[in-house]
Amino acid sequence: xxxxxxxxxxxxxxxxxxxPGLWPGFWATLRRDLLLAFRHRGEMxxxxxxxxxxxxxxxxxxxxxxxxxxxxxxGMLWVVALLATLLSLDGLFRSDFEDGTLEQLLIAPQPLxxxxxxxxxxxxxxxxxxxxxxxxxLGVMLxxxxxxxxxxxxSLLLGTASLSLxxxxxxALTVALRKGGLLLSxxxxxxxVPVLIFxxxxxxxxxxxxxxxxxxxxxxxxxxxxxVLAPLAAAGALRxxxxx
Amino acid sequence: xxNPLIQLEALSCERDERVLFSGLDLAVSAGDVIQIEGxxxxxxxxxxxxxxxxSADFSGEIRWxxxxxxxxxxxxxxxxxxxxxxxxxxxxxxxxxxxxxxCGLNQGHQRLSMEEALAAVGLAGYEDVPCxxxxxxxxxxxxxxxxYLTPARVWILDEPFTAIDKQGVANxxxxxxxxxxxxxxxxxxxxxxxxxxxxxKVNLLGYRQVTS
Numbered sequence: 001x002x003x004x005x006x007x008x009x010x011x012x013x014x015x016x017x018x019x020p021g022l023w024p025g026f027w028a029t030l031r032r033d034l035l036l037a038f039r040h041r042g043e044m045x046x047x048x049x050x051x052x053x054x055x056x057x058x059x060x061x062x063x064x065x066x067x068x069x070x071x072x073x074x075g076m077l078w079v080v081a082l083l084a085t086l087l088s089l090d091g092l093f094r095s096d097f098e099d100g101t102l103e104q105l106l107i108a109p110q111p112l113x114x115x116x117x118x119x120x121x122x123x124x125x126x127x128x129x130x131x132x133x134x135x136x137x138l139g140v141m142l143x144x145x146x147x148x149x150x151x152x153x154x155s156l157l158l159g160t161a162s163l164s165l166x167x168x169x170x171x172a173l174t175v176a177l178r179k180g181g182l183l184l185s186x187x188x189x190x191x192x193v194p195v196l197i198f199x200x201x202x203x204x205x206x207x208x209x210x211x212x213x214x215x216x217x218x219x220x221x222x223x224x225x226x227x228v229l230a231p232l233a234a235a236g237a238l239r240x241x242x243x244x
Numbered sequence: 245x246x247n248p249l250i251q252l253e254a255l256s257c258e259r260d261e262r263v264l265f266s267g268l269d270l271a272v273s274a275g276d277v278i279q280i281e282g283x284x285x286x287x288x289x290x291x292x293x294x295x296x297x298x299s300a301d302f303s304g305e306i307r308w309x310x311x312x313x314x315x316x317x318x319x320x321x322x323x324x325x326x327x328x329x330x331x332x333x334x335x336x337x338x339x340x341x342x343x344x345x346x347c348g349l350n351q352g353h354q355r356l357s358m359e360e361a362l363a364a365v366g367l368a369g370y371e372d373v374p375c376x377x378x379x380x381x382x383x384x385x386x387x388x389x390x391x392y393l394t395p396a397r398v399w400i401l402d403e404p405f406t407a408i409d410k411q412g413v414a415n416x417x418x419x420x421x422x423x424x425x426x427x428x429x430x431x432x433x434x435x436x437x438x439x440x441x442x443x444x445k446v447n448l449l450g451y452r453q454v455t456s
Contacts (some may be wrong), residue, residue: 019322020351028348032337039336039374100330101345107296108349109322242298 025110026118033122044126047084054080055138066143073142074203081131085163088127092171112235120168128160151206158219159199165230166191172237248273255304265451274427282448288433296326325396331387335376339386361392381407401432
């Protein structure tokens with residue numbers, strides 16, 4: 001700690017020279033965003049409805065044949081879950097940017113890393129997690145073979161969390177742009193490709209009777225890597241965006 | 245005073261290849277209320293944003309308690325309260341929930357509870373009304389309620405009187421006077437005349453470079 005603040009009594013001195021706690025700050029943002037997500041339930045339902053609708057259309061559009069659907073199911077579920085996540089990313093920081101709370105977040109005496117992590121966690125809880133929980137149900141509609149369900153849920157659980165984290169970088173980079181939606185997709189899609197490949201191939205392997213531990217391990221590694229790096233990159237991108 | 249809280253040395257700011265101000269030297273000491281003046285577009289908000297560290301488009305040095313800002317950033321931010329053009333209020337939340345978020349992020353309660361702070365800005369009875377149902381002035385007051393809760397020494401206020409009624413302005417002026425007397429400082433922009441003793445005025449037009 002540096003020098004004393006002039007003209008300030010002792011009790012206040014102690015108060016202004018102690019930094020606020022990390023956990024209260026993390027919890028405050030987590031709680032606020034969960035509350036907001038709950039208040040705007042309609043928006044939250046968007047990606048889930050999208051997921052539901054597209055998967056419902058597949059048997060109608062391609063073929064109701066069980067064998068054809070079973071072959072498509074792993075890839076289809078994964079691609080649509082990925083697009084649904086992408087759909088919901090644009091709003092991750094946008095409303096905060098527009099009402100000035102993002103500015104307040106940046107100048108709070110808190111590491112931005114954990115604040116971004118809190119926001120991404122809420123995004124995952126309100127998009128990735130419901131998508132994952134709905135996936136087995138939609139798997140039935142696509143007559144996914146029985147062996148596939150466990151790995152489908154596990155791979156989506158790991159994968160959607162990585163997608164939310166990686167997506168936060170793009171959302172942070174484009175938050176200040178008026179029409180950032182398309183740019184966001186262009187930035188993020190290439191980064192999503194590896195997650196998609198290993199996610200879908202995990203489910204396919206299991207359905208074909210091979211173990212999927214390798215793919216799941218790689219998805220886990222993606223997640224571990226993105227938990228460490230993505231909030232850092234997003235925090236930096238937010239500073240640049242707000243600076244402009 | 246011997247030790248200024250914030251010291252600006254030869255601060256220059258450029259925006260879109262236009263120099264807004266240059267060579268700005270300013271010492272902000274405990275007890276100061278500084279009103280930044282200048283016509284629209286003269287860089288008042290830009291200066292305040294530089295002071296809040298959200299804008300890095302400047303040259304020159306900013307010191308907090310004699311140390312370069314980049315080295316003591318967290319300590320500085322811990323002592324900073326900024327209310328900008330945008331009030332920073334979530335419309336979907338109630339005033340109380342908004343304040344709870346601020347208190348979680350920053351050093352919380354000082355003198356008053358959150359309910360008392362809302363009562364102090366005239367929002368008693370509105371604690372649990374969603375902010376989108378409140379008027380622009382009331383939303384502004386929710387942001388201003390933070391002034392009653394923070395132990396921060398440095399207040400940076402960008403047009404704090406926007407949409408605030410006469411009585412509210414008088415209360416706010418009194419609050420700023422108390423804050424300054426208690427060893428804090430206020431840097432603000434407003435086009436209104438402040439009814440406060442000892443306000444220092446800094447006109448940014450004086451620091452505009454004459455283009456040759």
